[in-house]
Amino acid sequence: MNHPGSLSATWIGISVFVAALTVRVVILFIWPDMYWHDGFHRLAYADELVQGGTWLPLYQGTLALLSTLTREPFWFRFLTSVYGSWAAAAGALFALGLYGRFGAWFAGLFLILCPLFLFESSGLFQEPLLNALLLTAACCLQRGGKPAVLAALCCLFLAACTRYEAWLVNGVACCWLLFHPRAAAHWHRRLLAIAWLALPELAWIVWNHGLSPMGAQSLSPSLSPLRFLEYAIIWGKLLFQWIGLLPLLMMLFGFYSFCKALWRQRPSLLSFDGEYAWLLIFSAILLLNFLLLAIAHPFYPTDNARGANLLVLLSLFFILHGLTRARPRVRQWVSLALLIGLFLSSSHPISLLRILDRSSHDFLAGLSVEVHQILAEEVSKIDHLLVVGEGFQAWPRIRTNETLSTIVGLRVHHHKVIGDYCLEANPAGKPTIEEWLTQEGVSHVLITKGWEPWRAIHDWALSEANSGGSLELLAEGRFFRFFKRRKPAEEVGEQGVQPP
Numbered sequence: 001m002n003h004p005g006s007l008s009a010t011w012i013g014i015s016v017f018v019a020a021l022t023v024r025v026v027i028l029f030i031w032p033d034m035y036w037h038d039g040f041h042r043l044a045y046a047d048e049l050v051q052g053g054t055w056l057p058l059y060q061g062t063l064a065l066l067s068t069l070t071r072e073p074f075w076f077r078f079l080t081s082v083y084g085s086w087a088a089a090a091g092a093l094f095a096l097g098l099y100g101r102f103g104a105w106f107a108g109l110f111l112i113l114c115p116l117f118l119f120e121s122s123g124l125f126q127e128p129l130l131n132a133l134l135l136t137a138a139c140c141l142q143r144g145g146k147p148a149v150l151a152a153l154c155c156l157f158l159a160a161c162t163r164y165e166a167w168l169v170n171g172v173a174c175c176w177l178l179f180h181p182r183a184a185a186h187w188h189r190r191l192l193a194i195a196w197l198a199l200p201e202l203a204w205i206v207w208n209h210g211l212s213p214m215g216a217q218s219l220s221p222s223l224s225p226l227r228f229l230e231y232a233i234i235w236g237k238l239l240f241q242w243i244g245l246l247p248l249l250m251m252l253f254g255f256y257s258f259c260k261a262l263w264r265q266r267p268s269l270l271s272f273d274g275e276y277a278w279l280l281i282f283s284a285i286l287l288l289n290f291l292l293l294a295i296a297h298p299f300y301p302t303d304n305a306r307g308a309n310l311l312v313l314l315s316l317f318f319i320l321h322g323l324t325r326a327r328p329r330v331r332q333w334v335s336l337a338l339l340i341g342l343f344l345s346s347s348h349p350i351s352l353l354r355i356l357d358r359s360s361h362d363f364l365a366g367l368s369v370e371v372h373q374i375l376a377e378e379v380s381k382i383d384h385l386l387v388v389g390e391g392f393q394a395w396p397r398i399r400t401n402e403t404l405s406t407i408v409g410l411r412v413h414h415h416k417v418i419g420d421y422c423l424e425a426n427p428a429g430k431p432t433i434e435e436w437l438t439q440e441g442v443s444h445v446l447i448t449k450g451w452e453p454w455r456a457i458h459d460w461a462l463s464e465a466n467s468g469g470s471l472e473l474l475a476e477g478r479f480f481r482f483f484k485r486r487k488p489a490e491e492v493g494e495q496g497v498q499p500p
Contacts, residue, residue, distance in 0.1 A: 016092040017089035021082065024121045025081060039125075062129070083131075083132050095108075097139070097142045099320050115345050116312050117131070165310050174198065231290065279321060282314040386446070445483040447482075461483050471483040
């Protein structure tokens with residue numbers, strides 16, 4: 001079995017990294033547009049370290065550094081692909097230490113071809129950086145020695161600044177440091193390590209006066225066994241969706257084999273070493289992740305991103321555990337079948353990227369940057385902003401696109417989203433557009449252009465600005481027009497200024 005620090009291991013790591021990056025760059029060229037609204041948010045605010053909300057700052061910090069060189073979306077996505085390739089290489093090296101060359105190449109190909117990791121690397125997601133830091137920390141701990149342990153602690157610290165799942169990992173690591181049979185030795189060093197791992201979590205909570213400034217997450221007020229059963233079914237569906245049926249069955253076999261060994265050694269669980277110690281740690285992390293996601297409120301049973309990343313990542317090592325328990329010839333054929341299945345399903349992220357047409361993505365990416373630039377200058381002057389965005393329903397019922405409204409919402413606390421309002425110039429039984437704006441106390445109007453569902457309000461706003469009416473055009477970009485409402489003549493007159 002090769003040591004993760006040997007020359008052979010170095011070549012394995014380099015080979016996996018280059019192969020993973022090649023596959024990811026090909027995907028970027030096949031589909032050059034981003035998917036999912038998180039990417040548009042981060043692109044619009046790429047020059048800011050902390051955006052507010054619930055996002056931890058490390059990944060955004062790397063985007064902020066890159067934004068000093070370029071604002072081209074491709075390079076931001078390329079950086080995320082580099083993180084994903086780094087994670088694949090680190091995963092291969094970690095598997096090399098546990099399962100030898102077979103485990104290294106299988107883990108590397110799994111992390112290269114898995115549809116979930118390809119999907120995460122194709123947009124501006126935090127998960128690739130998290131995976132890279134966690135797997136690098138595991139490699140360092142596996143190697144041993146003071147420099148490697150210090151490097152692992154630094155990786156875990158940075159991971160805790162990337163995504164909340166790392167908080168669970170650090171919690172399990174602290175428990176291992178406290179209760180491992182060798183904890184009595186060098187106890188002061190272990191306490192320092194625990195304090196170091198707890199520092200980023202405590203700092204973030206103190207900074208936000210809670211987990212997040214908006215209180216986006218809380219515990220569900222009503223819990224029942226059915227809720228946990230429902231989330232267990234969801235996890236099964238996620239694994240089937242992202243890795244396929246055969247890998248799912250092999251993962252269950254590997255988990256069953258591990259549980260048998262766990263039951264035989266139950267009087268001395270913490271005395272486990274090597275492979276079984278790592279599988280025990282992974283099981284604890286997955287259990288905590290499952291419990292916290294199942295009791296979280298709000299509960300999103302169809303959200304494929306919640307919990308899927310750690311679940312799929314750690315399932316890899318249970319798959320490897322199951323494969324190594326099979327006979328060599330059976331292991332070879334089953335491994336080949338698993339990888340062929342992953343290769344055939346690797347087009348899945350491309351199909352997800354095609355859910356929205358390309359013109360829509362070009363529109364939203366450009367709009368994100370333009371809206372950020374204008375609001376950065378005008379935000380202090382905005383009282384109440386009306387946002388008219390992308391339509392989802394047939395005329396005349398529209399809703400503002402979630403991407404646009406959230407980007408605006410990060411900047412402006414008092415903004416309104418136009419909803420089920422008839423946008424005809426004189427809707428029967430309803431106030432005119434101007435009367436409605438007055439009733440709602442709107443001070444500024446942001447209207448995206450080039451989309452038919454709100455052509456009426458767009459044409460009305462433009463005619464008002466051109467004729468010196470109630471709106472003044474402040475800025476115009478490729479994708480939007482930004483208006484300010486003029487004060488009524490009587491209000492201006494009361495302030496001693498002649499109306500225009």
